[in-house]
Every structure is written in structure tokens, then in C-alpha cells.
Amino acid sequence: MNYSVVTLKRGKEESLKRFHPWIFSGAIANMDSGIEEGDTVSVIASDGTPLGVGHYQIGSIAVRMLANPGTDIDKDFYGSRLAAAYGLRKALGLSRPDNNAYRLVHGEGDFLPGLIVDVYGPTAVMQAHSPAMHYARDIIARSLVELPGAGIENVYYKSETTLPYKAQLDPQNDYIIGSYATDVAVENGLKFHVDWLRGQKTGFFVDQRDNRNLLRSFARGRRVLNMFCYTGGFSVYALDGGAEEVHSVDSSAKAVKLTDENVQLNFGNDARHKAIAIDAFKYLADMEHGRYDLVVLDPPAFAKHRSAIKNALRGYQRLNARAMEKMPSGSILFTFSCSQAISREQFRLAVFSAAAQTGRRVRILHQLTQPADHPVNIYHPEGEYLKGLVLYIE
Ligand code: SAH
Numbered sequence: 001m002n003y004s005v006v007t008l009k010r011g012k013e014e015s016l017k018r019f020h021p022w023i024f025s026g027a028i029a030n031m032d033s034g035i036e037e038g039d040t041v042s043v044i045a046s047d048g049t050p051l052g053v054g055h056y057q058i059g060s061i062a063v064r065m066l067a068n069p070g071t072d073i074d075k076d077f078y079g080s081r082l083a084a085a086y087g088l089r090k091a092l093g094l095s096r097p098d099n100n101a102y103r104l105v106h107g108e109g110d111f112l113p114g115l116i117v118d119v120y121g122p123t124a125v126m127q128a129h130s131p132a133m134h135y136a137r138d139i140i141a142r143s144l145v146e147l148p149g150a151g152i153e154n155v156y157y158k159s160e161t162t163l164p165y166k167a168q169l170d171p172q173n174d175y176i177i178g179s180y181a182t183d184v185a186v187e188n189g190l191k192f193h194v195d196w197l198r199g200q201k202t203g204f205f206v207d208q209r210d211n212r213n214l215l216r217s218f219a220r221g222r223r224v225l226n227m228f229c230y231t232g233g234f235s236v237y238a239l240d241g242g243a244e245e246v247h248s249v250d251s252s253a254k255a256v257k258l259t260d261e262n263v264q265l266n267f268g269n270d271a272r273h274k275a276i277a278i279d280a281f282k283y284l285a286d287m288e289h290g291r292y293d294l295v296v297l298d299p300p301a302f303a304k305h306r307s308a309i310k311n312a313l314r315g316y317q318r319l320n321a322r323a324m325e326k327m328p329s330g331s332i333l334f335t336f337s338c339s340q341a342i343s344r345e346q347f348r349l350a351v352f353s354a355a356a357q358t359g360r361r362v363r364i365l366h367q368l369t370q371p372a373d374h375p376v377n378i379y380h381p382e383g384e385y386l387k388g389l390v391l392y393i394e
Pocket of ligand 1: 208228232234250251278
């Protein structure tokens with residue numbers, strides 16, 4: 001295919017040569033007339049050297065690079081990238097009868113910038129973050145159900161909130177292929193209802209899988225507080241790990257209901273568990289000292305943009321201090337930030353400040369991140385977003 005051409009300014013090919021997949025609008029010298037948002041384009045250097053093909057959109061990130069020069073971005077292209085992505089998940093042991101919930105495509109981390117696909121058993125939930133991925137949604141959906149071995153039968157498209165608002169694409173959340181099958185997915189042998197129709201993001205946070213598993217190994221005999229529980233992932237693992245009691249807290253009544261349902265699904269009526277709908281800061285303020293000796297803090301992203309970093313760091317510090325000051329000696333804190341705009345160092349500094357402020361002796365037992373089905377392209381460090389610390393509090 002001969003795609004329309006985008007020519008870069010002199011010297012602006014350098015980051016592409018280092019495989020960074022984005023071209024910012026300021027790097028572009030000129031573009032063929034008639035290029036429209038969502039088009040596939042050929043990118044060339046100022047001296048005419050072909051650099052590759054990518055998806056064009058209006059905005060600060062103008063082109064998201066996909067492949068080498070001359071590659072056709074067609075069904076074969078998507079099929080082979082998806083097969084490679086599935087091959088990795090298979091090799092990681094994530095697609096198996098007792099674990100069928102995993103991220104199949106993590107954008108740039110799977111060389112498919114602008115595309116997210118999470119798999120829950122027979123259903124794939126797909127999110128486009130770029131207009132071009134939106135236009136390619138039917139081809140991608142067909143490639144997903146044709147992936148050998150993956151067992152995907154239904155593809156639900158959920159891009160109402162992820163596509164650039166200004167592009168006016170007016171996407172409808174709906175099944176592209178198939179329809180509702182089951183909403184129960186299995187993660188490390190534990191079952192979860194996943195509500196992709198009404199839930200946040202694709203319905204379940206598969207990115208905490210490894211960290212939940214680690215929490216399970218700390219839970220025996222402990223009194224657990226799972227703050228910001230959402231679907232109750234950490235709660236279910238804590239109960240499975242032999243916790244003495246587990247309290248799940250979320251400001252959303254819907255989340256509390258989901259958590260109760262997921263506990264029920266795995267353990268029936270389990271008297272060890274209680275879910276409470278209340279604001280986190282209010283709950284921590286009223287909580288008695290020494291009440292819980294294993295606490296999870298997994299809040300929503302406090303900084304959605306760079307401009308919000310300072311306030312977000314203050315928020316993380318305050319949240320962690322409120323929890324730490326009431327934890328008994330010998331307790332364990334799992335604390336997270338999923339804000340992409342906040343670095344690992346910044347988060348650690350916020351937690352350090354919380355520790356110093358409360359005067360507790362705190363040691364780091366584990367430093368956590370996102371799991372292997374959320375791979376980070378080494379040339380695209382922006383893909384790393386989840387950070388966590390497991391702390392021992394004395
Ligand atoms: N830990 C969860 C994911 C948390 S998502 C998991 O493993 O899947 C963040 C959750 O925080 C959402 O469910 C949201 O309803 C809740 N939340 C947001 N603000 C809150 C607040 N001020 N107090 C309590 N919960 C809050």
C-alpha cells in the first residue's frame with residue numbers, strides 16, 4: 001500500500017531510530033494534503049529516508065508508529081501482532097483453565113499503540129485510544145476470535161470514554177462479535193464476576209494479579225483492611241490465604257456490592273468478611289488504633305495529568321500517613337499508585353514522607369509493579385504505570 005506521507009523536521013528522526021513509538025506534532029515538517037485523523041501514514045526523514053508506518057491523529061502525539069517502512073497495516077498485520085501477543089501470554093502461563101483473565105494487548109507494550117484488550121474467559125473487552133484503532137475495530141475483533149488456542153468467542157467494544165473527545169467518533173459500547181456469555185472469570189483459581197458493561201475500564205483490574213497473589217501469602221491469621229476494594233480482588237485473596245477477618249471499603253455502593261458477590265462466589269456466606277460503603281479518609285479517621293494488621297491502599301489515579309502531580313503526591317502522603325499512624329507494630333502495608341504521571345521515585349518519596357511524619361519505623365519488604373501481561377516497551381518507559389510497596393511497620 002502507498003500511504004500518504006508525513007515528513008519530519010531535520011534531526012527529528014532520532015527518537016524513532018531509538019524505537020520510541022510516538023511522533024509529536026512539533027516534529028513534523030509537512031504532510032501530504034488530504035491526510036485525515038485516523039489514517040495510516042508513511043513517515044519519512046527530512047532527507048527522504050523511510051522511517052516506518054503509523055497511525056495519524058490530531059493532537060500532541062501526532063503519529064503512533066506501528067511497523068517498518070512498506071508494511072501493510074491490514075488484517076494480516078493485526079492478526080500477526082495479536083498472535084505474538086497471545087503467544088507471550090501463553091508462554092507466561094496466563095491462559096489456562098484456572099486462570100483465564102489476563103491482558104492480551106497492552107498498547108505500546110505489544111507494539112499496538114492505542115489498543116487495549118483484556119480477556120475474561122470467552123470474552124475479549126477491547127478499548128481503542130486512537131481514532132485509527134477505532135476504524136480498525138472490526139478487523140481486530142475478527143482477528144481476535146480467529147486466534148488459535150485463545151478461545152475468544154465474544155468481543156465487546158468499550159471506547160466511549162477512551163477515544164479523544166474532539167475526534168467526534170461517537171463510539172457505542174457494544175458487542176462487535178458474539179454476545180453475553182458468562183461474566184465469571186478465573187484468576188489464580190479464584191472466581192470473579194466481571195462487569196464490563198457497567199464497570200470501570202474493562203471491568204476488572206487484572207494488573208493487580210501478582211500483587212494479590214503476594215498478599216495471599218501474607219494473610220494467614222491477619223485482620224485485613226482492603227481500602228478502595230472495587231471488585232474485591234485483594235479481599236478474595238486474603239480470605240483464601242486464611243485471614244482472620246477482612247473488611248473491604250469503597251466509597252461506591254456498587255463496588256461494595258460487587259465485592260460481596262465475589263466473596264459469595266468463592267466462599268459462600270463467609271462470616272469473616274464485611275464490605276462497607278464509605279469514604280476512605282472518613283473511615284481511616286474514625287478507625288480505632290491497632291484495628292488492622294494488614295492494610296491495602298489501592299486508590300484510583302490521583303494524578304491523571306502532569307499538572308496534578310503536586311496535589312497527588314500530597315494526597316498519597318496524607319492517605320498513607322492516616323493508615324500508618326493507626327497500624328500496630330508488626331503490621332504490613334500494601335500501598336499502590338496507578339498514576340502514570342507519577343514516577344516510582346516520587347511515589348516512594350511520598351510514602352517516605354508519610355512514614356517520617358508518623359514517626360514509625362518502616363522497612364520495605366517488596367517493591368511491586370505491573371505484571372508481565374502489561375509489558376513495558378523499553379523504548380517507551382511511559383508504559384510503566386503501576387507502583388507498589390509492601391512495608392513492614394513497627
Ligand atoms: N483495588 C481494586 C482497584 C481499585 S480502583 C482492585 O484490585 O481491583 C479504585 C476504587 O476506589 C474505585 O472502586 C472507587 O470507587 C474507589 N474510590 C475512589 N475514591 C474513593 C474514596 N474517597 N474513598 C473510598 N473509595 C474511593
